[in-house]
Amino acid sequence: MHGFCGVWGTLAAGLFFAADPFNWDRIGVQALGSAAAFAWAFPMALMLYLLLAKTVGLRTSTQDEQRGLDYAEHAEVGYPEFNQALTYDRHELTRRA
Incomplete structure (x- = not known):
């Protein structure tokens, strides 16, 4: 664009x-x-782009993707009406089973 x-x-x-x-x-x-x-x-x-990809990376963690970057970067919820307990941690799931 x-x-x-x-x-x-x-x-x-x-x-x-x-x-x-x-x-x-x-x-x-x-x-x-x-x-x-x-x-x-x-x-x-x-x-x-290649320098960033090789050094610090371009992706966030899976949990931050699920929560949303508003929460991960600003400690607040961007869309509270959609924020329900949908996020999980891999280790948390294995502890529940």
Whole structure:
């Protein structure tokens, strides 16, 4: 979404330039700028993603997923009407059996 809208906004600035609309030279410069931004941002974001995935990880614990991140990160319930005793711990289930 952000990439598509960013490219459209950049191209639209060249398309609808008030002094000289639909100038293909200006649109080409804008397209080159979009391509340069993509060529820099995509590899940097990919490297950061891989670095995070290999070091700290990208997932929360199963219990935090079940409770919801509102509770895990802020110690409060985001949707109290849906918060019923649905979460469990693996060890708790084996103790009950």
